[in-house]
Amino acid sequence: MKTFRQFITEGTATEIKELIFTDDQYEYPIPFSQPMWERITSVKRWGYGMHVTDQEDVVGLARMQGKKNQISTMTDMRGAEDSFIKGGGILTEGGVYCVLKGTVVMEMGEDFATARDTQGRRWLRTGQLYQRHWHSEVFEGWMDFVNDIQQMRQKGYEQIIQAQNQNPELQKHYGVTVPDYDTPEEYWRSDNIQSWTEISDYGTGKEKAGAIKWYMDGIEEILKNKKHLEQIQKMLMMGKRSGDQMEWDELVLSEIKILKVIYHPSKVYSKSVSHLDYDAKDLISSLKKAGYRGPVVKMGEKGGFLRDAMQQIKNLNGRIVLNAKMGKNFPTKYKV
Numbered sequence: 001m002k003t004f005r006q007f008i009t010e011g012t013a014t015e016i017k018e019l020i021f022t023d024d025q026y027e028y029p030i031p032f033s034q035p036m037w038e039r040i041t042s043v044k045r046w047g048y049g050m051h052v053t054d055q056e057d058v059v060g061l062a063r064m065q066g067k068k069n070q071i072s073t074m075t076d077m078r079g080a081e082d083s084f085i086k087g088g089g090i091l092t093e094g095g096v097y098c099v100l101k102g103t104v105v106m107e108m109g110e111d112f113a114t115a116r117d118t119q120g121r122r123w124l125r126t127g128q129l130y131q132r133h134w135h136s137e138v139f140e141g142w143m144d145f146v147n148d149i150q151q152m153r154q155k156g157y158e159q160i161i162q163a164q165n166q167n168p169e170l171q172k173h174y175g176v177t178v179p180d181y182d183t184p185e186e187y188w189r190s191d192n193i194q195s196w197t198e199i200s201d202y203g204t205g206k207e208k209a210g211a212i213k214w215y216m217d218g219i220e221e222i223l224k225n226k227k228h229l230e231q232i233q234k235m236l237m238m239g240k241r242s243g244d245q246m247e248w249d250e251l252v253l254s255e256i257k258i259l260k261v262i263y264h265p266s267k268v269y270s271k272s273v274s275h276l277d278y279d280a281k282d283l284i285s286s287l288k289k290a291g292y293r294g295p296v297v298k299m300g301e302k303g304g305f306l307r308d309a310m311q312q313i314k315n316l317n318g319r320i321v322l323n324a325k326m327g328k329n330f331p332t333k334y335k336v
Contacts, residue, residue: 016117016118016119016212017200017208020215021197021211023197024125029125030125032105032106032114032122033216034070034103036216036220040223044103045320046104047075047101047104047251047316048317049071049074049075049099049100049251050074050097050099050100050313051073051098051100052074052092052097053094053098054092054093054096057096058261059287059290061256062290062291063291064256066256068120068255069254070116070122070254071100073251075249075251075310075314076248076314077248077310078249080247081303085303085306086264087299095264096262096263096264096283097306097309098258099260099261099262099334100253101257101259103253104251104252105254106252107249108236108250108252109238109239110239111247111248111249112250122252126145126149129235129236132238137234139232140231141227141231142231144228145231149219152214152215152218152219152221153196153215156215157199157211160199160210160211161193162189162190164187164189165190166187168184168185174204174210175204175205175206176189176204199211258294259334261283261287261295262297262298262306263298263299265298265299266278268282270282270283280296294336312334
C-alpha cells in the first residue's frame with residue numbers, strides 16, 4: 001500500500017479506501033468535504049480563485065463546472081509570480097490560468113498540496129498540521145488530536161470486524177463468506193482481519209463501505225471539538241499574512257464556474273497536418289466542446305491579464321469577507 005505522503009505528491013486522483021486505511025502512523029487523512037465543513041463551521045460563502053493547469057487538463061475542468069468536485073486555486077502568487085508569468089505550472093505543464101468563482105470549501109494561507117480522491121474531494125494529513133517548516137509555532141494538543149483519530153479507527157475495527165466473531169447475523173450483514181472448515185457460530189472474523197488497515201486488503205465490499213462511513217462520521221465528530229478546530233484553523237491560516245511565506249496560498253472551491261481563461265503563448269498549440277502551430281485554436285475549440293463559452297485571452301507582456309486578474313481576485317475576496325462580517329454591500333462582481 002502506498003503511504004499518504006506518496007499520494008500527496010502525486011498529481012493523480014486516489015481511491016478513497018487507500019486514504020482511509022492508510023498505515024502511515026500519525027499521518028491520518030482529513031477530508032475537505034464541503035457539506036461536512038459547512039456543518040462544522042456553520043459557514044457557507046463563495047469566492048474567487050485562480051486555478052493553474054495546462055491545455056489538456058483545462059478541458060476536464062470545464063466539464064466540472066457546477067459540480068461538487070473540489071478544485072485547488074490560489075489568490076496570491078507571492079514569490080512564485082515570475083514563474084507563473086513565464087508559463088510555469090504546479091502539478092501540470094502549466095501555461096493555462098483559469099479565473100474561477102465557486103463555493104469556498106477551505107481557505108489556507110499557503111499551498112498545503114492537498115490530495116484529491118476519485119470523487120473530487122480534497123484531503124490533507126495530520127502531519128501537515130503539526131508545524132509548518134517556515135514557522136516555529138505548533139498545533140497545541142496535536143498528539144491528543146491524533147490519538148482521538150487512532151481511537152476512533154480502533155473502535156471502528158471493533159464494531160465492524162470483532163463484533164462479527166461468532167455472530168452469524170453480522171457476518172451475513174457484511175457479506176462475509178465463512179470458510180468451509182468453520183461454521184458461522186464458531187467463526188472469528190478477527191482471525192482473518194486483524195487490524196483497521198487490513199480491512200482494505202481483506203474486507204468485503206460491505207465491510208469497506210461500513211468502515212469508510214465510520215471514518216467520515218468519526219472524523220467529523222473529532223473536528224467539531226472546539227479545541228481541535230481552533231488549532232486546525234490557526235495552522236491553515238498561519239501563512240495568510242506572513243512575510244516569511246514565499247509560495248502561493250490555497251483556496252479550495254467547489255461548484256465552480258470558469259469566468260476567464262488566460263494562456264501563455266509558449267504553452268499552447270494547435271495540431272495541423274504536418275506540424276504544430278503555437279496558437280490557441282485547439283484550446284478554444286476544446287473548451288467550447290466542453291461547455292465553456294467565456295473569454296480566452298493571451299497573457300500580455302510582463303504578465304499582463306494574469307497580474308490584473310490576480311489583483312481583482314484578491315480585492316473582491318476581501319470585499320466578500322467585509323460584506324459578510326460588517327453587513328456592507330460592496331460590489332463583488334468579477335469584471336472580465
